[in-house]
Amino acid sequence: MGQSPKTLIECLPARVSDALKQHARHHASAPAVRDHLGRALTYGQFADAVYAAQQQFRDAGVQAGDRVMLVNENCVPLLVAILALSELSAWPVVVNARMAESELDRIRLHCEPRLVLYFLDSAAAQERWQMFDNEPGNAVLALGGGIVGIRPLPVQPRPDEAALIEAGVFTLIYTTGTTGDPKGVMLTHRNVLYVAAVSSALRGLRADDRVYLVLPVSHVFGLAAVFLAAIYVGAELVLADRFEPATAMATMRDRGITGLFGVPAMFARLVDHARAHGLGPDDMPPLRFMYSGGAPLDPAIKEKTETLFAMPLLNAYGMTESGPTICQVRYNEPLSSCSVGRLLPGLEARLLDTDGKPVAPGEVGELHIRGPNIMLGYYRNPQATAASLDVDGFLNTGDLVRLDDTGNVHIAGRSKELIIHSGFNVYPPEVEGVISTHPGVLLCAVVGQHIDGNEEVVAWVQRAADSDLSEIELQAFIRPLLTAYKRPSRILFMEQLPTAPSGKVLKHKLKQS
Numbered sequence: 001m002g003q004s005p006k007t008l009i010e011c012l013p014a015r016v017s018d019a020l021k022q023h024a025r026h027h028a029s030a031p032a033v034r035d036h037l038g039r040a041l042t043y044g045q046f047a048d049a050v051y052a053a054q055q056q057f058r059d060a061g062v063q064a065g066d067r068v069m070l071v072n073e074n075c076v077p078l079l080v081a082i083l084a085l086s087e088l089s090a091w092p093v094v095v096n097a098r099m100a101e102s103e104l105d106r107i108r109l110h111c112e113p114r115l116v117l118y119f120l121d122s123a124a125a126q127e128r129w130q131m132f133d134n135e136p137g138n139a140v141l142a143l144g145g146g147i148v149g150i151r152p153l154p155v156q157p158r159p160d161e162a163a164l165i166e167a168g169v170f171t172l173i174y175t176t177g178t179t180g181d182p183k184g185v186m187l188t189h190r191n192v193l194y195v196a197a198v199s200s201a202l203r204g205l206r207a208d209d210r211v212y213l214v215l216p217v218s219h220v221f222g223l224a225a226v227f228l229a230a231i232y233v234g235a236e237l238v239l240a241d242r243f244e245p246a247t248a249m250a251t252m253r254d255r256g257i258t259g260l261f262g263v264p265a266m267f268a269r270l271v272d273h274a275r276a277h278g279l280g281p282d283d284m285p286p287l288r289f290m291y292s293g294g295a296p297l298d299p300a301i302k303e304k305t306e307t308l309f310a311m312p313l314l315n316a317y318g319m320t321e322s323g324p325t326i327c328q329v330r331y332n333e334p335l336s337s338c339s340v341g342r343l344l345p346g347l348e349a350r351l352l353d354t355d356g357k358p359v360a361p362g363e364v365g366e367l368h369i370r371g372p373n374i375m376l377g378y379y380r381n382p383q384a385t386a387a388s389l390d391v392d393g394f395l396n397t398g399d400l401v402r403l404d405d406t407g408n409v410h411i412a413g414r415s416k417e418l419i420i421h422s423g424f425n426v427y428p429p430e431v432e433g434v435i436s437t438h439p440g441v442l443l444c445a446v447v448g449q450h451i452d453g454n455e456e457v458v459a460w461v462q463r464a465a466d467s468d469l470s471e472i473e474l475q476a477f478i479r480p481l482l483t484a485y486k487r488p489s490r491i492l493f494m495e496q497l498p499t500a501p502s503g504k505v506l507k508h509k510l511k512q513s
Contacts, residue, residue: 012190012193012194012197013193014168014189015086015168015189016082016083016170016193016196016228016231017050017084017086017087019228019231019232019234020043020047020050020083020231021047023043023231023234024043024044024047024048027043027207027234028043028044028047029043029044030042030043030207030234030236031043032045032231032236032237033046033236034076034236034237034239035074035075035076035238035239035240035241036074036075036239036240036241037075037076037121039075039076039145039146041076041145046079046080049080049144049145050080050083050087050144051084051087053084054087054088056084056141056143057084057085057115058088060114060115060150060152061114062085062088062090062114063088063114064089064090064165065089065090065091065161065162065165065169066088066091066113066115066155067090067091067093067112067113067114067172068081068085068090068091068092068113068115068116069093069095069108069111069115069116069117070092070093070094070095070117070119070218071095071097071116071117071118071119071125071129072095072096072097072117072119072122072217072218073096073098073119073121073122073124073125073216073241073242074213074216074222074239074240074241074242075146075241076144076145076239077119077121077144077145077146077148078119078144078217079144079217079227079237079239080144080145081117081143081144081148082094082171082217082227084144090114091169091172092171092172093107093113093171093172093173093174093184094171094173094218094223095107095174095218096216096218097119097122097124097127097128098124099501101131103182104128106182107174107184110174110184110379110380111172111174111184111379112153112155112156113155114153114155115150115151115153116150116151117143117148117150117151118149118151119146119148120140120147120148120149121146121147121241122241125149129149129151132149132151133149137151137152138150138152164186164376167188168188168190169186169187169376170187170188170189170191170192171186171187171192171223172184172185172186172187172379173185173187173218173219175320183379183381184378184379184380184381185220185320185321185379186375186376186377186378186379187220187376190372191323191372191373191376192223192224192228192373193228193232194323194371194372194373195224195225195228195323195324195325195373196224196225196228196229196232197229197232198325198344198346199225199229199316199344200229200230200232202328202330202331203229203259203291203314203328204288204289204331204332205229205230205233205235205259206233206235207233208235208258209233209235209258209259210235210236210237210238210255210256210257210258210259211226211230211235211236211238211257211258211260211261212238212240212248212251212255212257212259212260212261213226213230213237213238213239213240214243214248215262215263215502215503216501216502218501219294219500219501219502220318220320220323221263221318221324224323224324224325225261225316225324226261230259235259238251238255243262243269245269245270245273246273246277248270249270249279249285252287253283253284253285256285256286257285257286258286258287258288259287259289259290260285260287260290260291261290261291261293262290262294262503263292263293263294263502263503263504264292264294264295264296264301265295265443265497265499265503265504265505267290267292267301267305267313268301268304268442270305270308271304271305272442279308281307281308281309284309284310287309287311289311289314289331290309290312290314291313291314291315291316291328292305292313292314292315292316293315293316293317293318293324293325293328294502294503295503296338296411296413296429297313297315297338298338298429298432298436298444299337299338299433299436299437300433300436300437300438301313301436302315302338312334312335314328314329314331314334314335314341315328315329315335315338315339315340315341316328316340316341317340317341317409317411319397319399320375321374321375321388321395322369322371322373322374322375322395322397323375325344325373326340326343326344326347326367326369326373326397326409327340327341327342327343327344327409328340328342328344329341330342335408338410338433339404339408339409339410340408340409340411341408342406342407342408343369343407343409344371346372347369347371347373348369348371348394349367349368349369349370350367350368350394351364351366351367351368351401351403352365352366352368353366354366362402362403362404362405363402364400364401364402364412365400365402366396366397366398366401366415367397367399367400367401367409368394368396369394369395370392370395374389374393374395375395377389398414398415399412399413399414399415400412400413400414400418411429412427412429412430413427413429413430417447417507419446419455421448421454421455421456421457421485421486422454422485424486426457428445428446428447430486431457431459431482431486431487431488432444432445432446434481435459435461435474435478435488437481438469438474438477439464439467440463440464440467440468440469440473441461441463441464441467442462442467443461443462443497444459444460444461444462444497445459445497445507446458446459446460446488447460447510447511456490457486457487457488457489458488458489458491458510459488459492460492460493460494461474461491461492461493461494462493462495462496462497463493469493471493475487475488475491497510
């Protein structure tokens with residue numbers, strides 16, 4: 001990387017918007033951002049738009065420590081708003097406009113924003129805005145080259161939060177879920193800048209790269225590991241508001257995309273689209289690298305994607321609370337396995353058993369991690385913070401992992417998703433990996449369901465295009481590949497598995513079905 005982690009931390013700028021200002025001074029004419037509506041800004045124009053938005057926020061009364069809720073889908077004005085708020089030490093609360101209204105309400109009530117902004121390029125955000133546009137004090141104005149609806153809300157001063165401003169909170173990102181109270185992850189400028197700097201170096205990201213940003217910026221993967229990492233090195237970002245395989249393929253070819261980041265489901269759909277339309281490696285964009293993250297990567301998806309693009313699909317792992325990256329495969333050290341690679345430099349890890357004791361080398365344990373990317377805590381939720389962060393600053397990820405002899409991390413599954421069937425441990429990713437190798441399977445998710453004092457293994461499957469795969473056929477395929485206790489007792493087919501805006505399969509919704 002050229003710098004030690006300690007040196008890198010010491011050299012990080014104070015706030016996430018500083019990298020933009022640096023590139024605007026030295027490379028003002030270099031392309032910075034372009035979106036699906038054709039808006040394109042150079043680094044100089046991007047910085048000017050941020051300065052203008054900063055003044056608009058200041059005129060609206062936004063101060064350091066204020067929360068500003070951004071109801072959005074990916075667009076250039078959203079990126080402008082995030083960096084403008086960074087300049088004011090206000091905290092963007094970036095939420096996807098396609099979330100359920102009840103989820104948006106819970107987040108709004110919890111974070112108590114001074115302003116709620118609706119980015120009206122998004123049809124989903126427009127629909128939300130129409131519910132409030134007649135309220136007194138609301139306004140519609142131009143911001144960052146787009147139109148936003150602005151809803152001011154009463155805010156009570158909170159002098160008890162001065163320490164959070166001093167600690168350098170950059171953003172609140174609310175963890176996904178449809179039940180229970182929301183948890184707002186407080187990430188600091190230092191947290192996300194460390195991830196942007198280190199992960200971009202380990203990916204070989206360069207200023208002459210053109211990165212396709214279709215992951216929602218409302219998700220920490222898209223926000224920190226793609227958006228901020230690209231801005232950190234001065235690369236160009238090409239934004240899409242949502243993922244659709246045909247559009248993605250055409251955009252990547254037309255714009256000469258060199259870097260692609262996605263969740264496994266996205267790569268599976270690209271492969272399915274290519275197969276249905278007879279596309280091969282010669283029809284692919286000129287990628288230099290592609291990374292998967294956000295969910296476990298099945299070996300079958302990895303193999304099919306690498307065959308289609310004729311290049312390695314590199315894997316990474318993290319979570320919102322780690323800003324997000326914990327491990328990643330280095331761009332110059334591709335792996336044939338679905339390992340998520342080695343820890344980022346500067347991180348410490350512990351693998352503990354159910355009694356909180358270190359596991360033996362090579363054994364599966366729950367991963368606890370400490371380092372400069374770990375969240376400050378959950379906003380206004382000291383109980384949840386104490387349950388996740390111990391007194392030594394280690395974050396309990398809740399994930400079960402194994403370290404191999406070379407230090408690469410292999411994900412066994414979520415500790416909460418571990419299925420105990422007839423006394424045997426069943427790790428869903430292992431079963432999903434086998435099911436996904438069938439050519440008639442596009443996506444699958446394995447969950448445990450309690451029945452008569454036991455847990456049964458249940459698989460939900462989304463078929464590939466033009467497949468008429470049956471449960472009998474798939475069970476016959478699985479039988480020689482899995483030990484009896486790991487085989488699903490039921491296989492259920494769905495037209496489309498439920499996913500979050502990021503593309504991650506929502507297993508809790510399957511459990512409720």
